[in-house]
Structures are given as C-alpha cells and as structure tokens.
Amino acid sequence: MTESLVIDNIGSLITNDPTVGRGALGIIENASLVITDGAVEAMGPAGANGDTRIDAKGGCVLPGFVDSHTHLVFAGDRAEEFTARMAGEPYDGGGIRVTTDATRATPTDELHRLVRLRLAEAHRAGTTTIEIKSGYGLNVTDEARSLEVAEHYTTETTFLGAHLLPSEYEGRADDYIELVCNEMLTASAPHAKWIDAFCEEGAFDEDQSRAVLEAGRAAGLGLRLHGNQLGTGAGVQLAVECGCASVDHCTHLTDADIEALAGSDTVATFLPAADFSTRQPYPDARRVIDAGATVALASNCNPGSSYTTSISFCIAIAVREMHMTIDEAIQAVTLGGAAALQRTDIGHLTPGASGHAVILAAPSHHHLAYRPGVPLIRQTIGPLGAFV
Amino acid sequence: MTESLVIDNIGSLITNDPTVGRGALGIIENASLVITDGAVEAMGPAGANGDTRIDAKGGCVLPGFVDSHTHLVFAGDRAEEFTARMAGEPYDGGGIRVTTDATRATPTDELHRLVRLRLAEAHRAGTTTIEIKSGYGLNVTDEARSLEVAEHYTTETTFLGAHLLPSEYEGRADDYIELVCNEMLTASAPHAKWIDAFCEEGAFDEDQSRAVLEAGRAAGLGLRLHGNQLGTGAGVQLAVECGCASVDHCTHLTDADIEALAGSDTVATFLPAADFSTRQPYPDARRVIDAGATVALASNCNPGSSYTTSISFCIAIAVREMHMTIDEAIQAVTLGGAAALQRTDIGHLTPGASGHAVILAAPSHHHLAYRPGVPLIRQTIGPLGAFV
Numbered sequence: 120m121t122e123s124l125v126i127d128n129i130g131s132l133i134t135n136d137p138t139v140g141r142g143a144l145g146i147i148e149n150a151s152l153v154i155t156d157g158a159v160e161a162m163g164p165a166g167a168n169g170d171t172r173i174d175a176k177g178g179c180v181l182p183g184f185v186d187s188h189t190h191l192v193f194a195g196d197r198a199e200e201f202t203a204r205m206a207g208e209p210y211d212g213g214g215i216r217v218t219t220d221a222t223r224a225t226p227t228d229e230l231h232r233l234v235r236l237r238l239a240e241a242h243r244a245g246t247t248t249i250e251i252k253s254g255y256g257l258n259v260t261d262e263a264r265s266l267e268v269a270e271h272y273t274t275e276t277t278f279l280g281a282h283l284l285p286s287e288y289e290g291r292a293d294d295y296i297e298l299v300c301n302e303m304l305t306a307s308a309p310h311a312k313w314i315d316a317f318c319e320e321g322a323f324d325e326d327q328s329r330a331v332l333e334a335g336r337a338a339g340l341g342l343r344l345h346g347n348q349l350g351t352g353a354g355v356q357l358a359v360e361c362g363c364a365s366v367d368h369c370t371h372l373t374d375a376d377i378e379a380l381a382g383s384d385t386v387a388t389f390l391p392a393a394d395f396s397t398r399q400p401y402p403d404a405r406r407v408i409d410a411g412a413t414v415a416l417a418s419n420c421n422p423g424s425s426y427t428t429s430i431s432f433c434i435a436i437a438v439r440e441m442h443m444t445i446d447e448a449i450q451a452v453t454l455g456g457a458a459a460l461q462r463t464d465i466g467h468l469t470p471g472a473s474g475h476a477v478i479l480a481a482p483s484h485h486h487l488a489y490r491p492g493v494p495l496i497r498q499t500i501g502p503l504g505a506f507v
Numbered sequence: 508m509t510e511s512l513v514i515d516n517i518g519s520l521i522t523n524d525p526t527v528g529r530g531a532l533g534i535i536e537n538a539s540l541v542i543t544d545g546a547v548e549a550m551g552p553a554g555a556n557g558d559t560r561i562d563a564k565g566g567c568v569l570p571g572f573v574d575s576h577t578h579l580v581f582a583g584d585r586a587e588e589f590t591a592r593m594a595g596e597p598y599d600g601g602g603i604r605v606t607t608d609a610t611r612a613t614p615t616d617e618l619h620r621l622v623r624l625r626l627a628e629a630h631r632a633g634t635t636t637i638e639i640k641s642g643y644g645l646n647v648t649d650e651a652r653s654l655e656v657a658e659h660y661t662t663e664t665t666f667l668g669a670h671l672l673p674s675e676y677e678g679r680a681d682d683y684i685e686l687v688c689n690e691m692l693t694a695s696a697p698h699a700k701w702i703d704a705f706c707e708e709g710a711f712d713e714d715q716s717r718a719v720l721e722a723g724r725a726a727g728l729g730l731r732l733h734g735n736q737l738g739t740g741a742g743v744q745l746a747v748e749c750g751c752a753s754v755d756h757c758t759h760l761t762d763a764d765i766e767a768l769a770g771s772d773t774v775a776t777f778l779p780a781a782d783f784s785t786r787q788p789y790p791d792a793r794r795v796i797d798a799g800a801t802v803a804l805a806s807n808c809n810p811g812s813s814y815t816t817s818i819s820f821c822i823a824i825a826v827r828e829m830h831m832t833i834d835e836a837i838q839a840v841t842l843g844g845a846a847a848l849q850r851t852d853i854g855h856l857t858p859g860a861s862g863h864a865v866i867l868a869a870p871s872h873h874h875l876a877y878r879p880g881v882p883l884i885r886q887t888i889g890p891l892g893a894f895v
Binding site for chain 1: 584586587589590593594628631632780783784786814815816817819820821823826827830832833870871873874876877878879880881882
C-alpha cells in the first residue's frame with residue numbers, strides 16, 4: 120500500500136536542483152512537496168493532495184541535513200576540559216583518552232541509550248542522515264562494540280581505531296597500528312562502511328595513516344581521513360592520493376593542499392564548531408571553494424572538541440567566520456554532506472530522492488545564519504528510526 | 508491562598524549568592540527550590556514538598572535570564588541586508604529606516620502579535636525579564652504606540668526616539684532632537700520607565716544625546732545609552748557623567764572609557780550577537796571586568812544587527828570570543844542584567860527573590876558554552892504573561 124505525505128503551504132522550497140527552481144539552490148516559491156513511501160514524488164504549486172498533510176505555514180523547507188562527521192558513541196562529558204581550555208589550556212586531543220576510559224567502562228545498553236538521546240537531539244535540529252564513528256574503544260572489543268551500537272541507527276558507520284594511541288600502547292604506535300590493521304579491523308569491518316584515521320601531529324603520522332587506509336580498502340571499506348586540524352601536515356594530500364571520499368577539518372591548508380583538493384573528487388569537510396570550541400582559527404573556505412573543490416560542513420559532535428549537534432550553528436559560523444555565502448553553507452550541509460558520504464539519494468528534494476526534509480519556523484533559509492542560536496527547525500521529516 | 512511549586516532533583520542550583528553555596532555562583536548540589544506565590548521561599552536538599560512538583564531530572568537550575576536590551580516592537584525583517592553585509596557591505600545602522608517604514612505601516616494588533624511571538628521565543632530560550640525599547644516609530648504617534656504595545660508585556664520599557672534620524676528630518680537633526688525632548692517625550696513618557704539614545708557617529712552626537720538624557724531625567728525616566736558600537740566616541744563617558752544605569756555595546760573602548768566605567772555605577776552591557784551579525788570585533792570584556800566594572804550581556808534582539816533571542820548563544824560567544832569565564836557570563840545574563848535594570852528582585856535565587864528560573868537539559872551551567880547552538884533550556888519557570 121502506498122502512503123503519501125504532502126508538505127503544503129511552503130514559502131520557499133529548497134530543492135538543490137537549479138533546473139527546477141531559482142538560483143543554485145533551485146528555490147520554488149509557494150510550493151508543495153509530495154513524499155510517497157518515503158521518497159519525493161513531486162514538487163509543485165501549493166495545494167497538492169495526499170493521505171497526510173503538513174502545513175508549513177509559509178516556512179522554508181529544505182532537504183534534511185546530512186551530518187557526515189560525528190563521534191556519537193561515547194560516555195561521559197568533558198565540560199571541565201572545555202572550561203580549562205577557554206581559560207587558556209591548549210587543545211592537543213589528549214582528552215580522547217578520558218572518553219575512551221569512560222566508554223570502555225559503560226555497558227552496551229547504556230551506550231545505546233546515550234546514542235539515542237543524541238540522535239533525537241540531532242533529529243530535532245534537522246539532521247536526517249548521520250555518520251557515526253567509533254574511536255573511543257581503541258581495543259578490539261570496544262571498537263567493534265561501538266560500531267555494533269552505531270549500526271543500529273545508521274548505515275554510515277566508520278571504523279576509527281586510529282583515533283589516538285591508547286595509553287597502554289604508549290611508545291609503541293607501530294604496534295598499535297598493526298593491531299588496528301589486522302585484528303581490530305577484522306572485528307570491526309563487518310559493522311562499518313568506512314575507515315578513518317586521525318593524521319595529525321600527536322596522533323598518527325602519514326605512513327601509519329596510509330597503512331590504516333590501505334588495510335581498510337583491502338577489507339572493502341570506503342576511505343575518509345581526519346587531517347590538517349591543528350596545523351598543516353600530510354593529511355589532505357594523503358587523502359587525495361588514496362582517493363578518500365572526504366578529508367575532514369582542513370583548518371590549516373597550504374596552497375598545494377588546496378590545489379590537490381580542487382583536482383580531486385575528495386570532499387573538503389569543514390568542522391567549524393570544533394574550531395569554535397578549541398579556539399582554533401577558522402578554515403579559509405573561500406579559497407577552497409573558489410579553487411573549485413567540493414565542500415561539506417558537519418558537526419563533529421563529540422565530547423572533547425565539539426559537543427554540538429546543531430547544523431544551524433555550523434551554518435551561522437561558516438557564514439560569519441568563514442565567509443561562505445548562506446547558499447554555499449546550505450549546500451554544504453545537504454549536497455556537500457551527501458557527496459562526502461558518496462550518496463546521491465539524499466541532500467536534494469527532487470523526484471526519486473529520499474523524502475527527508477526540514478521545515479523552518481522562518482520564511483527563508485537565510486534565517487539560519489541571520490538568527491543565530493534560535494532553534495528554527497519546526498519539524499524534521501524522515502523518521503528518527505530511519506537514520507540511514 | 509498560597510501556592511507552592513517545588514523544583515526537585517536539581518543536579519546543580521545556581522543561586523548567585525556565594526554565602527549559601529559554592530563559588531561566586533553560590534552553587535548547591537542535589538538541591539530543591541521552593542517557590543511560593545511566585546517568590547523563592549527556600550533552597551534546600553532534594554526532596555522538599557509543595558503543591559506542584561517539577562522534576563529537574565538532575566539538570567542544572569539557574570535564575571531566569573534578564574535580557575536588558577531588546578528592540579522587540581518592529582515589523583518586517585532585514586534578511587537581505589544581513590546577507591548583503593555578510594557578502595561585504597558595511598553596517599552603518601542606516602537600515603533602521605527600513606524597519607521604521609514597516610513598523611509605522613503595521614496595525615497595532617499585528618504589532619502585538621509579532622511581539623508575543625518573539626516573547627514566546629525568548630521565554631522558551633530562558634528569558635524571564637526583558638527590556639523592550641521603542642525606536643522604530645520615530646514620530647510622536649508611533650513612538651508612543653510602540654511603547655503602549657511594549658508595556659503590555661514588561662515594566663522595563665524604554666523610550667528610544669533618538670534611535671536614528673528619520674528621513675523626513677534629513678539635515679535637521681537638532682530639530683528632531685527638539686521634537687524628541689518635547690512632544691515625543693510627553694507622549695511616550697507615560698508608557699516608559701527608561702529613556703535611551705544612540706550616541707554614535709551617524710546617529711546622534713554627544714550634545715544631542717545629553718539633551719535627550721536630561722529631558723528624560725526631568726520627565727522622571729531612568730537613563731540608559733547606546734554607545735561605542737562602531738567606534739570610540741563620547742558614549743561611555745557621557746553615560747557615566749549622566750549616571751546612566753547602563754551603557755550598551757561598549758565594543759570600542761579607550762583606557763579612559765574603562766577607567767570611567769570602573770569608577771561608576773554604570774553597567775557596561777555587551778551585545779556580542781550584534782558584533783557577530785555585523786562582523787564587528789568583539790569587546791575586550793576582560794579589561795572591563797578586570798578593571799572592576801559591572802558587566803551585563805544582552806541579546807539586542809532587533810531585525811537589523813542582531814536578530815536573536817538566544818541568551819545561550821550570547822553566553823557561548825562571550826566565552827569563546829570575549830574570554831569571559833563561563834561563571835562570569837552566567838552572572839552577566841542574570842545579576843548583570845538585573846543591575847543594568849537597577850533591579851534587586853531578579854537575577855538570583857535566594858529567599859524573597861522572584862521565582863524565575865531556568866531548568867537545563869544538562870547537568871551544569873558550563874554546558875551553555877560547551878554545547879553551542881544546542882537548545883538546552885528544558886523549561887522556563889515564570890509565566891510568559893508575567894514578563895516583568
């Protein structure tokens with residue numbers, strides 16, 4: 120039996136298809152959106168019929184946000200570390216070990232409960248597709264366990280055993296990478312779509328990161344990389360060399376990095392809420408975009424460097440601090456996030472696409488930057504259980 | 508008949524009284540708060556009794572936020588101006604005329620509807636006391652009308668006829684100030700508690716601003732001033748000279764300004780969301796605080812330079828960008844706002860104070876900065892109709 124849902128009385132509908140509407144975002148005014156069995160059937164003028172009708176009350180409707188970078192499986196928080204950092208302590212990622220200890224010590228059903236709370240919060244904030252990484256287990260059992268939790272909620276699961284060296288491997292980074300690439304990968308790969316590594320001074324170097332990516336590729340996983348968060352380094356160029364779907368952070372880029380991104384299919388994913396919460400400078404998004412690279416914005420939700428699920432906050436910061444236009448920021452959290460996950464079924468609202476949408480309590484998408492801090496997401500369409 | 512409300516199972520209760528709890532914020536852990544007939548009766552350990560019980564579920568409870576600077580009576584929005592500014596257009600306050608035209612053209616019942624929507628949004632975001640200025644009428648009828656609307660919702664109403672020179676007075680600023688100080692003041696004063704002026708290059712100069720403040724004082728109004736938003740100028744020192752309750756913005760301060768503030772009872776009110784949305788530098792809050800001045804943080808909610816009602820957003824920006832500690836930021840939106848309105852009954856939760864409180868979906872007040880963009884206000888206590 121087919122079930123149709125009509126979102127009617129839409130003030131402005133962002134389709135992300137410039138062939139069907141105005142501008143790069145393909146905006147249709149005074150529109151309706153028909154979603155049948157979870158997929159977009161049609162966009163049209165206001166007044167369409169369907170089994171269920173939602174009144175957008177003149178608000179803007181956008182594709183549901185695609186948050187392509189989160190670390191939702193964790194226990195505990197690090198509010199004290201944040202407060203100390205704001206008082207002048209530097210950020211070096213070392214606090215990851217605190218979360219690893221807490222996560223290892225937490226029963227699986229409690230991890231499920233915590234992840235569900237965070238997913239509900241993200242969903243209320245407009246996110247309809249989410250990537251979830253492991254990386255707070257850092258041993259065979261707990262990495263696999265974290266991914267088993269994550270795969271209950273999303274198909275976009277990422278094995279990040281190479282997040283940071285666990286304290287029990289202090290001084291033996293190559294031994295740990297050996298474990299990640301073999302036993303830990305074997306246990307984790309059945310529950311993961313992607314593999315990732317943190318290629319950064321203080322985490323893992325270029326050769327170690329390459330070894331992880333190559334092992335993941337051999338195990339059938341897609342590739343992504345953390346890089347260039349705290350300084351320039353090998354990350355971006357390694358990601359491009361390996362054909363990663365995305366390289367994430369990109370806060371510190373050289374001309375050569377930008378050139379490499381522009382000549383590749385690797386998406387540059389900015390995580391400005393992390394730069395906010397670690398008081399890093401913001402990435403130079405303008406140069407990356409103007410060079411022709413594809414960009415995404417994601418929350419990086421995690422308890423150490425970026426404890427937010429708010430894509431609206433990321434948009435506002437990207438516009439104010441990174442000089443992205445509002446249209447570019449909207450594309451980056453929809454089409455950009457989809458590209459970073461190599462998905463073509465999400466991030467746009469055109470016939471056949473997933474019927475994941477956000478209804479704003481505001482007449483235009485500009486308000487997401489114009490009204491910082493105001494929770495403007497009136498309703499998120501795309502059931503919480505279907506976080507795929 | 509007395510009615511008592513108990514907020515129970517409070518993880519951490521911010522009383523703002525260091526004699527009853529830990530630290531400058533006077534924090535009591537595992538607490539309850541008893542509110543009788545709208546006033547705080549007692550704070551104590553969890554488990555108190557009352558007619559109505561609200562379970563804080565281990566969350567943090569704070570005094571309701573005091574937003575001491577808003578311009579809520581207006582029609583229309585200026586999203587396009589914001590977008591143009593983010594693309595490089597400078598901000599000079601000139602867009603105030605756009606809002607004036609829209610506000611003058613809007614029927615009074617529609618202005619009421621718009622103000623109520625914004626108050627409801629602010630209340631959901633934790634604000635329990637709000638100041639509302641006129642300033643988009645800029646003629647005798649519409650300034651008085653704006654204040655008549657505002658006084659339905661708050662006792663903290665401010666006559667801001669000297670917001671900007673209306674276009675019909677182009678080249679005749681002194682004539683307009685004459686109008687403000689006489690006929691407009693006479694019509695407005697019955698509906699206002701405060702008088703305010705925008706003392707800034709491009710708005711009104713020192714002598715004009717002083718004339719407005721003195722006329723207001725003679726009419727029995729309390730004094731406040733906008734100053735030092737877009738550059739250094741006479742604002743802060745004029746405010747101190749006149750004994751204003753608060754001087755608002757304080758984005759550009761000289762050493763002499765800071766010295767004047769520190770030696771006065773005038774509160775320095777920072778409006779960082781305006782600096783965010785106009786891409787101004789942020790005020791040097793550290794120097795002001797370290798010099799010993801009293802500071803407040805407010806939203807400056809208005810459609811041109813700061814279209815937010817989110818005090819949480821202001822806290823996060825104040826911590827990240829202005830290097831205020833989280834405790835200082837919390838004080839600035841509670842006790843600081845109260846001081847800026849010369850109120851002693853709000854901004855703290857001690858016996859006899861107004862029973863206005865915010866319950867967070869978070870265990871500590873640190874989360875208001877640690878979790879930027881996340882709507883953490885679970886419930887606001889203090890009825891919307893009692894916005895006083």
